[in-house]
Amino acid sequence: MNWIEQTIASISPRWAMQRAHSRHVLAHYEAARPSKQRISHNSNASINTSIQASAGSIRAQARDLERNHDIVRGALRVLVNNVVGAAGIGVEPQPRMTNGEVHEDYAAQLRSAWALWQRRPEVTRRYHWGMLQRLTAYTWLRDGEAFGQMLSGPVDYLRHSTSVPFSLEMMEPDFIPLDLTDPERNLRQGIQCNAWGQPVAYHCYKGDPRETYQLATKTIPAERMLHVATIDRLHQYRGMSELSSVITRLEDLKDFEESERIAAKVAASLTAYVKRTEAFTGNDVPKVNGDDDEDKRPHRELEMMPGMIIDTLQVGEEIGMIDTKRPNPNLVAWRAGQLKAVAAGMGASYSSISRDYDGTYSAQRQELVEQWVHYAVLADEFVGMLVQPVWEAFVRAAHLSGVVRCPKEVPLENSDDALYIGQAMPWIDPYKEAVAMEKLVQAGFASEVEAIRKRGQNPRDVMDQTEQWRKDAARRGLRFTSNAASMTGGGALASNDGGSDSGDDSATKNKKDAPAAD
Known part of the structure; x- marks a missing residue:
């Protein structure tokens, strides 16, 4: 009761009780009222203040779990493999001329230069492009963020790996000091912004601060910096680990499993x-x-x-x-419940984390479909923060260096247009998936390009491989099942759409003579 009701209680306790009860009933948000059964958390600090106080500690705990806990290591790999994949996010150049058509010759030159650059894209020459994407994604998901510097043109003491003068320097978040803050310069957590909150420069250590006592920093313009971060709130500068909300549960799970394992070993000796x-x-x-x-x-x-x-x-x-009650018969069910909560917090699939694939086809597919949306969101964020800026800078460097000049028919603003190809959702039952896709293509509700991309392949590569295979088979006088399936009245069917990757494939077919069987 408040002081008014306490005063009334000295005269009429019943009236005071009724008044207090009515006031409680009329409260609109019961969650805002603390009670003995529930503690109210009223802290409303800004997101940057919270990160300033917690990001370093959470990053260290996440790295320790990744080193010493098999579940955490496996869960991070599941996320990376489904977001980035084995070969990384693919890039298909689509430079369009003023009439809207793709300039095929220019696109082919860009693909060739890009394929060569992917072999050694960064300054240490230790990682290829797919591996570099996976390492960056792994760092991003574990630590909450990762940084990189794009280096174009002549750079002191740096020799670019290819004829396109463009390289990357990737950095862990420790290289950007979290405690470097100066309100007078609008500098917060190592990032300097303008009055609108737009980053204009990043202050970076010249060496690894964990291995040297020389903590001198250098200033890198924002247009050269890559910042892959988990952003949960507006006005947030630095990222927070995906493990932040499940670290306590994971540590408890690790300790409990260790205790049960020791108890089982002791029980085996009794x-x-x-x-x-x-x-x-x-x-x-x-x-x-x-x-x-x-x-x-x-x-x-x-x-x-x-x-x-x-x-x-x-x-x-x-x-x-001696009955030790070990192994604990309730351990499996309890562990499964904890792993489901961990999967929900990290955004990974429970089946993939726990390696528990029991269930019907429908149940597994439903889980995969719902989970794949989260992987697609993370892939979209990864493309926007890393892959797309790198591709655009690469095209610009290729043009300015004269290695791959942008033709006059293609406006400069269209020269870096591209398709970014993420991971395709895997098939649980290949036969059912293939039959369903075949019916969609035959009915005209899907294209061959879409079907190929859903299998995680590049339609252009598939077409080139098929064409080369047909030529080799014809030269040797061989015919395969795929040839017979495409035969109509002694002729082989082939699309006349020129192999466009736009997804708008023509259904018109041209007949041409099939190779005779030997």
């Missing part, structure tokens, strides 16, 4: 004991040096073996078996 009742006399047990003290009688050791018969028990003795 067998039985000799229980002495009141009828025990001990007359037949030999004494030590004739001493009458029962406490000094020697302990007997019974060697346990399968099928043994114990015939050395004395009167009043019996064998007692």
Whole structure:
């Protein structure tokens, strides 16, 4: 009761109680009222203040779990493999001319230069492009963020790996000081912004601050910096680990499993004991040096073996078996419940994290469909923060260096147009998926390009491979099942759309003679 009701209570307790009850009933948000059963968390600090106080500690805990906890390591790999994949996010150049058509020659030149650059894209020359994407995504999801610097043109003491003068320098978040803040310069957590909150420069250590005492920093313009971060709130500068909300649960799970494992090992060493009742006399047990003290009688050791018969028990003795209740029969169910909560917090699939694939086809597909949306969102964020800026900078560097000049027919603003190809949702039952896709294509509700992309392949590569395979087969006089399936009246069917990757494939087919069987 408040002070008014306390005053009324001194005169009329019933009236005061009714008034307090009515006021409680009229409250619109009960969640805002603390009680004995629920603690109210009223802290409303800004997101940057919270990150300033917690990001370093959470980053260290996440790295420790990734090193020492198999579940965390596996969960991070599941996220990276489904977001980035084995070969990384693919880039298909689509430079369009003023009439809207793709300039095929220019696109082919860009693909060739890009394929060569992907072999050694960064300054250390230790990682290819797919591996670099996976490492960056791994760092981003574990630590909450990752940084990179794009280096174009002549750079002191740097020799670019290819003819296109463009390289990347990737950095862990420790290289951008989290505690470097100066409100007068609008500098917050190592990032300097303008009055609108737009980053204009990043302050970066010249070396790894964990390995050197020289903590001098350099200033990198924002247009050269890549910042891949988990952003949960507006006005947020630095990222927070995907493990932040599940670290406590993961540590408890690790400790509990360790305790159960030790308990099971101890239980395996326990067998039985000799229980002495009141009828025990001990007359037949030999004494030590004739001493009458029962406490000094020697302990007997019974060697346990399968099928043994114990015939050395004395009167009043019996064998007692030790029941340790180990292994704990409830461990599997409890662990599964904790892993489901971890999967929900991290955004990964429970089946993939736990390696538990029990269930019907429909149940597994439903889980995969719902989960794949989250992977697609993370892939879209990864493309926007890393892959797309890198591709645009690469095209610009290729044009300015003269390696791949942008033709006059293509406006400069269209030169870096591209399709960014993420991971395709895997098929649980390939036969059912293939039949369904075949019916969609035949009915005109889907294109061959879409079908190929859903299998995680590039339609242009598939077409080139098929064309080359057909030529080799024809030269050797061979015919395969795929040839027979495409035959109509002695002719092979081939699309006349020129192999466009736009997804708008023509259904018109041209007949041409099929190779004769030998």
